């Protein structure tokens with residue numbers, strides 16, 4: 146299993162012992178702001194199962210970010226999947242507990258995991274961001290995503306979602322979810 150160390154953080158693949166921490170985060174309203182909504186225990190467990198599955202196929206899939214000073218999992222970074230324009234694509238996401246926000250952790254962790262993705266894959270990634278989410282957009286800009294277009298992701302044309310892209314490795318066609 147790959148482990149990445151940055152100045153303050155460890156980023157490594159999720160394992161079964163992380164389940165309780167992730168279920169607690171996914172069922173917390175503050176953690177799940179700007180998402181499809183807060184999970185109940187069943188959907189939170191299903192979401193964690195999905196993380197375990199995807200990271201087996203895509204080494205830069207969503208994974209825990211551990212604050213080394215405390216040993217605590219403070220969030221995640223990495224790709225999930227999203228169907229955009231009929232294609233099931235790899236889409237990068239980041240999310241941190243409120244007390245760990247505003248310290249540069251999202252940028253630090255994502256820069257490191259993206260560097261690893263750049264070494265092992267070629268193609269194009271997406272990132273979907275609510276235009277009101279200025280902090281997330283700032284992270285996206287800092288780690289090399291560029292605005293592509295608006296889509297009606299939420300099913301409400303009055304609430305568009307920003308789609309950004311970033312080439313991975315030497316670039317190329319859309320990176321797709323594993324079948």
Ligand SMILES: CC(C)(COP(=O)(O)OP(=O)(O)OC[C@H]1O[C@@H](n2cnc3c(N)ncnc32)[C@H](O)[C@@H]1OP(=O)(O)O)[C@@H](O)C(=O)NCCC(=O)NCCS
Nearest residue numbers: 179239240241246247248249250251252274279280281283
């Ligand atoms: C978005 C999120 C992951 C950012 O994590 P973070 O560790 O605080 O991010 P960083 O500190 O690396 O960078 C945040 C940047 O946004 C800026 N920022 C923060 N709040 C901002 C705001 N309200 N308006 C504009 N910029 C803002 C910061 O100043 C920083 O930019 P800088 O380095 O140029 O100063 C975190 O806020 C979070 O978990 N939010 C809730 C979940 C979420 O929205 N996830 C993304 C869904 S698309």
